[in-house]
Amino acid sequence: MRQTASIVCIGGANVDRKARLLTPFRLGTSHPVTTTQTAGGVARNIAENLGRLAQPVSLVSTVGDDRDGQWLIDVTSRYVNTSFIMRTPKANTGTYTAVLDEHGEMVLALADMAIYDTVGEEWRKQQWTRLGPISAVVLDTNFPEDVIRSVIAQCRQEDIPLCVVTVSVPKVKRLPSDLSGVTWFVTNEAEAKAFVGKDGHTGDIMKAILHAGAQNVVITRGANGVAYAAKQGETGTLAAPNVTVTDATGAGDAFAAGFLYGVLGGHTVEDACRFGMSSAALTLQTAETVHPALNEHLLQAAYERYFREGGTK
Template identity: 80%
Template structure:
């Protein structure tokens, strides 16, 4: 029986620890908090969201040869093909520690990602032949510059649909100057402007600059201000965000990316795929979880209908 082609997610798999403040934040003093631990990492989160949406998906990442690493593999394997998660004794499993205010917005985040320095071009080249048939690739910016550049070039050579999802402003600098071969770039406003190398640009100017660098479709998430997009064909647009009561913003961007991919790989336009992304992000925003534990296709379709069809945001 021929193996089904899968969406291959490449990048971070971390342990996320969240400390939510129970009183308003003040510098220079201790705070009472409620702490939780969840599986995280941009590529890993996107992969789990896609798996929960019944998409065949696999994850290429690395974790430490430690208890955190085994726990991450066990949790991820429920929804994702985890055979390509490589364990290493060279570093600890990546950790991301977020401090959230009493409204669930991030005050501070601390990332121990030394483990990704062990991933270079040769590491990627070694993994690639093992991946089997690929329907699309999702690449975050956690790995080294040469691993990222090699993956983009390989997708371009093989004409594979590629979605690049940025992780942070410093890590956008790991992307090459030539972004030809990037089918979809999902980024936030600050990261888009950093990648366009001009903080003073408007979002539309930054998107135009990114299209000139070779990206076919740019999608910029703007939190409560919604989403903007631009395509190589000259289409541009902005969509207002559904009004929801946010519990915790962590993971909402990854949920957006998964919902967007669910839409665009399912044959929807970029504009409509953005609506699926925003529906997915809205569901996650309303939970304290990094990945919504009840997410499935039915829930996403229902959210899409509620927010964008039944008199919701147009």
């Protein structure tokens, strides 16, 4: 029996904890809060979204040899092949803890991500030999520079479609200046500017990223929608669907998954951006990092609603 080619997501898998204040924030005192815990990490979130969209997907990551690590594997394995997640006693499972004010805006966030520094190039090579047929690779920027660089080089060498998804302004600097081998570069405005190393018009920033070697670039701009450009000349902007935001956590990861669902399904970059925005819009309307009822039918219905019926304003 021929093994199905899998989308391989490489990068972060964290436990996300949110504490929402019930009273206004004051320094130096305790506050009543409501707390929630969800599975997080950019690569992990994208993998779960893709798994819920009926795509065969595997996650290459690392967690601690602790209760948080086991919990992450358990919740993720419902939708994702988690057999390539390494457990290490060298560090705690990655955690991201956000304190939100009573309106849901972030007051403070604390990231314990030291575990990703335990990952080296040898481990990445070992995992690669076990992966089986690969249809595409998704790479976030949580791992050290040498691992990121080697994944890009491997995909270039084997001609595997590669989607790089940036994580934060500091971590975008882990990417090599040469993006040859990157098929799709998915980022937001702040991270795109940090990669290029200058401020400027979105069109100029996209040109610089294409000049660095990426074949396609997509820049998400929150309520201002999405801008995209391709080496072949396809370029444009799309307005964001008009939705009531419950929680923005995970919307960028949902966009990346919806975009990949579209582009790997044979759609143009423009149309794939519409799938991405539909996926993000669904996630924005829930308190969860990944929409708890996401499936292909729900995504197609959202796409029809927002982009077939004049849903963008």
